[in-house]
Amino acid sequence: MFESYDPRQGKRLQIMDETGNINVSIKDVPLMSDSEILIAYQFILKARVADEWSVSLNRQGRLPTYPPGKGQEANSVGSLMAMHKEDWFVPAFRELGGMLYRGIPLSKVYQIWLGNERGSHFEIEKYHTFPISVPIASQCLHAVGAAYANQYLKNNRITICFVGDGGTSEGDFLEALNFAGAWNVPVIFYIQNNQWAISVPRKIQTRSTTLAEKAFAFGFSGIQVDGNDVLSVFAATKMAHEKAQNNQGPTLIEGYTYRLGAHTTADDPTIYRKQEEVDQWINKDPLLRLEKYLQKKNLIDGLAINRLKDEYKKEIMQEFEIAEQTPPHTVEEIFAWQFKQLPEDLKEQMSNLNIRLKGSVG
Ligand SMILES: Cc1ncc(C[n+]2csc(CCOP(=O)(O)OP(=O)(O)O)c2C)c(N)n1
Known part of the structure; x- marks a missing residue:
């Protein structure tokens, strides 16, 4: 189905x-219902x-x-809506919409940006979210590890992992894609191509015409979607999900989007x-097009x-x-949640x- x-x-x-406007000639992909479109709009x-x-x-x-993440929200919301609740969600750091859709308390996200490590600690088995x-891109390897574990456990859970366009130049990203292809694990890589990696434009990030085409070098399919169109994001993720469930391996989705902020x-x-570049993308805002659609259908008003x-x-x-009132993390908490059993070198660190901090206080 990705061939087309x-x-x-x-x-x-x-x-x-x-x-x-919806392109009614597209019939070979899963479409969102109006009630799903309304939910997507709300998130x-x-x-x-x-x-x-x-x-x-x-x-x-x-x-x-x-x-x-202004302007990019449809990417994480649409793709998470296509996943099942028990599937694993491995975010980078610009997937706020997806995290809200998963029900993760916003206070957890704010703790992170307040520099409080407690934001990394939530009920992982409840939210199935890393x-x-x-x-950058380190999470791609973790995602392949999770997908490999799920393949081993035969639990039919799929992993979706987010990364930015700049992240695709990292060794971690390329290694993750290689392992994912070689092991044929049930993972979906979702690139939020927002056209910029800080000040580096996408066109000098790689000589490849698209980021999606990189998938073929690793033996699986890639697809580029309008990342500001939640219906396309949903459809591609749903197809990738079905493919992974049928043991047909990974998919790379490139959401073509823009960081407005x-x-x-x-x-x-x-x-x-x-500014002219930004203005062009303001017209492609994912929120505004949904608003136009829903208003035309009388499903929402001002x-x-x-x-x-x-x-x-x-x-x-x-x-x-x-989040603001959460007490700061302790030194122990910086190390606490990554490993079930803390390795010796981290115990030493x-x-x-602790010794250093006590020294500087005294
Ligand atoms: C391994 C690593 N190198 C450098 C950085 C500094 N850094 C933070 S964001 C960023 C750019 C990432 O760009 P992209 O992957 O396109 O994601 P975006 O920020 O656009 O969402 C860089 C270089 C980092 N966080 N991690």
């Missing part, structure tokens, strides 16, 4: 365009409101750092990119949108306050850190 959308032939899947909106508040909290001096991963709140993108925004704002502030 081969990225090497310049194909990119788009089901809903920028004006909110994208929630992530958008949280994003805007987070930048404002940073400017107020209450949140030291934050990586905005902690946020900042070391800064890389993080410490970045100033006006130094390296032109009043309901404002009501949702108010409700989300209240919840977001409550969650932020929980922990005790050295």
Whole structure:
């Protein structure tokens, strides 16, 4: 089923365009129902409101750092909606919408950006989600490990792993794809190609025409989708999921999208990119096209949108306050949650850190 959308032939899947119109000639992919589209809209909106508040909290001096995901939300929301609850979700750090869809408390995400390691500690078996991963592409190897374990356990769980376009140049990404192909494990790699890796544009990141086509070198299929179209994201992930469940191995999905905001709140993108480029992408906003579609179908109106925004704002502030009031992590907690049994070298590092910190206090 991926043959009709081969990225090497310049194909990119788009089901809903920028004006909110659905291409009815596309019949060979799974489509979202209107009630699913409404759910997707709500989570994208929630992530958008949280994003805007987070930048404002940073400017107020209450949140030291934050990586905005504005404009990219359809990628993680649409793909997570196509996965099952018990499948594994391995995020990078720009998948807020997907984390909200999974039900992970926003306070956990805020703890991370407040520098509190407790944000990495949540009920992993309840949410089937790995902690946020900042070391670029390192999570791809963890995801293949998880998928390998699931293959061994024959539990039919699929793993989805997120990475950025810059991450595709990392050795970890390439090693992960190689192992995934060689072992034929049930994993989906989802690249959020937001066109920029901080100030490095996608066009100089690699000579490949698309990122999706890299999959073929590792022996599995890749597909490029309009990452601002939640229906395409959902359809591609659903097909990849079915393929993995049928033991047909990994898939690489490239969500073609754009980071409308800064890389993080410490970045100033006006130094390296032109406003005209940003303006072009504002017209392709995933939220606006859904709004147009839902309004045309009388499934939402301005009043309901404002009501949702108010409700989300209240919840977001409550969650932020929980995170803000969380006591700082202890030295032990920095080491506590990665291994079931702490390896000897990390035990030594922990005790050295304790000695050093006591020394600097005394
Ligand atoms: C291994 C590693 N090297 C460098 C960094 C610093 N760094 C943080 S984000 C980033 C760019 C990542 O770009 P991309 O993969 O496209 O993801 P995006 O930030 O655009 O979501 C870099 C180099 C890091 N976190 N980890």
